[in-house]
Amino acid sequence: MTTDTAVLPARSAPAPAGRSLYGRRTSRLWRLLSPLPLATGFLTLCVVAMLVIILWNIVAGGIGGLTWEFLTQAPSQGMTEGGIFPAIFGTVFLVVLMTIAVIPLGVATAIYMRHYARPDSRMARLVRVAVNNLAGVPSIVFGLFGLGFFVQFLGKGIDTAFFAGDLAFGQPAIIWASLTLAVLTLPVVIVATEEAMRAIPRDYLEASYALGATRWQTIRSVVLPNSMTGILTGGILAVSRGAGEVAPIMFTGAAYFLPYLPTKLNDQFMELGYHVYVLSTQSPNVEETLPLLYSTVLVLLLLTFALNLLAVLIRIRIRSRQVR
Amino acid sequence: MITADEGVRTGKVTLDTQLASRTGTESPPMTEQHTVKMQSRNLDFYYGANHALKSVDFDIVTNAVTALIGPSGCGKTTFLRSLNRMNDQIPGVRITGSILLDGTNIYDTGIDVTALRRRVGMVFQKSNPFPKTIYENVAFGLRIAGVRDRHVLDDAVEQSLRQAALWDEVSGDLEKSALQLSGGQQQRLCIARALAVKPEVLLMDEPASALDPISTAKIEELIEDLKTRYTIVIVTHNMQQAARIAQFTGFFYMGELIEYGPTAKIFTTPSEKKTEDYVTGRFG
Numbered sequence: 048m049t050t051d052t053a054v055l056p057a058r059s060a061p062a063p064a065g066r067s068l069y070g071r072r073t074s075r076l077w078r079l080l081s082p083l084p085l086a087t088g089f090l091t092l093c094v095v096a097m098l099v100i101i102l103w104n105i106v107a108g109g110i111g112g113l114t115w116e117f118l119t120q121a122p123s124q125g126m127t128e129g130g131i132f133p134a135i136f137g138t139v140f141l142v143v144l145m146t147i148a149v150i151p152l153g154v155a156t157a158i159y160m161r162h163y164a165r166p167d168s169r170m171a172r173l174v175r176v177a178v179n180n181l182a183g184v185p186s187i188v189f190g191l192f193g194l195g196f197f198v199q200f201l202g203k204g205i206d207t208a209f210f211a212g213d214l215a216f217g218q219p220a221i222i223w224a225s226l227t228l229a230v231l232t233l234p235v236v237i238v239a240t241e242e243a244m245r246a247i248p249r250d251y252l253e254a255s256y257a258l259g260a261t262r263w264q265t266i267r268s269v270v271l272p273n274s275m276t277g278i279l280t281g282g283i284l285a286v287s288r289g290a291g292e293v294a295p296i297m298f299t300g301a302a303y304f305l306p307y308l309p310t311k312l313n314d315q316f317m318e319l320g321y322h323v324y325v326l327s328t329q330s331p332n333v334e335e336t337l338p339l340l341y342s343t344v345l346v347l348l349l350l351t352f353a354l355n356l357l358a359v360l361i362r363i364r365i366r367s368r369q370v371r
Numbered sequence: 372m373i374t375a376d377e378g379v380r381t382g383k384v385t386l387d388t389q390l391a392s393r394t395g396t397e398s399p400p401m402t403e404q405h406t407v408k409m410q411s412r413n414l415d416f417y418y419g420a421n422h423a424l425k426s427v428d429f430d431i432v433t434n435a436v437t438a439l440i441g442p443s444g445c446g447k448t449t450f451l452r453s454l455n456r457m458n459d460q461i462p463g464v465r466i467t468g469s470i471l472l473d474g475t476n477i478y479d480t481g482i483d484v485t486a487l488r489r490r491v492g493m494v495f496q497k498s499n500p501f502p503k504t505i506y507e508n509v510a511f512g513l514r515i516a517g518v519r520d521r522h523v524l525d526d527a528v529e530q531s532l533r534q535a536a537l538w539d540e541v542s543g544d545l546e547k548s549a550l551q552l553s554g555g556q557q558q559r560l561c562i563a564r565a566l567a568v569k570p571e572v573l574l575m576d577e578p579a580s581a582l583d584p585i586s587t588a589k590i591e592e593l594i595e596d597l598k599t600r601y602t603i604v605i606v607t608h609n610m611q612q613a614a615r616i617a618q619f620t621g622f623f624y625m626g627e628l629i630e631y632g633p634t635a636k637i638f639t640t641p642s643e644k645k646t647e648d649y650v651t652g653r654f655g
């Protein structure tokens with residue numbers, strides 16, 4: 048009998064005072080819950096409204112300056128005129144290099160964690176802790192790390208070893224900026240890949256092993272094809288994140304203004320996010336650069352969307368080719 | 372089904388084996404009509420502290436169907452998976468004793484496990500085709516073995532699908548996804564996939580337990596066909612199935628091989644009380 052009253056909600060049978068802890072808590076919870084749909088609806092609207100306002104502001108301010116010349120020319124007249132082509136080129140170059148670096152490294156780490164390391168081994172736990180903490184480090188710290196490790200240590204080391212101390216790689220360059228971004232986005236790729244690999248049924252692996260496949264053959268012909276969409280999702284997230292970061296590339300390769308396009312790995316480069324920062328804080332005439340600034344932000348947004356869209360399309364293609 | 376007469380004849384084999392193990396001498400050679408493909412000797416198996424198989428001595432006869440029966444958790448699947456070292460994947464496993472395949476201990480150091488698994492294939496309880504086409508499923512084992520020649524692959528795929536009695540149903544569309552097949556077809560596809568690498572022994576872990584009666588009948592028919600060319604070991608919970616398709620049956624209980632002999636003897640005149648209780652449905 049006592050258990051019955053405890054289970055019943057307070058509404059149907061008000062239990063005697065002092066014993067109806069459960070029931071009272073339910074009713075209090077209920078009162079708290081009832082405006083919840085309203086509140087969530089309102090908050091959702093707020094989020095949508097904010098997005099719309101931001102997008103509207105950028106589009107309205109930037110669409111006018113979005114001409115063919117703006118997209119294909121270099122800045123001129125102290126950045127108050129001309130276009131942003133070098134920044135677009137630099138951003139794409141940077142993101143491509145970053146992807147080339149981060150996908151193999153992230154996927155290899157995920158394969159190691161999932162298929163080679165014993166889950167409770169010291170190495171596996173160390174990597175796990177490192178990945179989790181890497182994701183929480185502020186991006187400016189990555190910038191400083193990139194400067195210290197890639198530029199000063201690796202770059203200078205390469206110079207001493209291969210260029211007789213001449214300055215070649217021991218300076219900020221696109222390779223170091225992209226590697227810094229790769230470190231920043233590494234956790235995203237690792238987590239997405241591991242998640243995809245975890246979803247592969249154990250049956251597939253057993254079937255492969257039972258047919259005489261080695262571990263590596265199983266990974267190559269069963270694990271990787273079946274986690275391709277997850278890997279690409281990780282790639283999408285990494286690209287979106289990487290394309291918009293400014294802090295990690297400030298010290299490691301991005302340039303205020305360059306009269307030429309980066310063609311070598313140790314060239315400096317212009318980048319859209321950094322260009323926005325430059326236009327809005329470093330310009331001698333902020334009033335005049337404002338339209339350019341809006342258009343640049345719009346291009347940055349469009350470029351990120353386009354890169355995302357491309358990755359989504361690749362994903363859909365792979366999925367449709369993959370029979371189900 | 373085999374006749375009681377055959378049962379008595381083949382029963383001698385087991386009896387001799389058991390006598391030999393009791394006196395500790397090497398088991399005598401099998402009678403001329405039965406050669407031994409695989410045998411386990413003093414096989415002990417531990418999952419951590421759990422002693423899953425206790426000193427199992429088992430002879431698997433060439434080109435015959437051997438059924439492993441027993442209640443859940445008795446070790447029959449563990450034993451089956453030991454035969455092609457599928458248990459190697461599981462952490463915390465320890466094995467002592469030996470399993471011989473044509474006289475070679477498969478647990479010796481230096482044994483190529485992938486080569487072993489090509490010789491001792493496996494079909495699982497739940498059909499597990501890869502999310503690839505029918506063709507690619509069957510060709511998988513050959514591809515990883517390094518076969519590139521399209522003609523060789525085509526021939527092997529057709530031959531394996533024919534052997535698995537699936538060819539007539541799928542020959543029109545080999546590029547169709549394997550996952551679009553029915554459950555019974557998927558399981559026969561898995562059998563075809565296992566046959567494609569030309570194994571000598573085929574291990575089957577309750578291959579029909581998830582199928583409807585018609586599909587089950589097809590699988591049983593298939594096993595009947597295959598036994599002329601392959602040595603088959605099948606784990607089953609279905610005792611009628613064991614009686615229908617197996618020439619030899621081993622009864623496991625609590626990690627021990629209680630009794631092993633011709634199926635007819637196990638089901639009609641078992642020598643152990645526990646076997647009799649199990650096959651007559653008194654427990655299990």
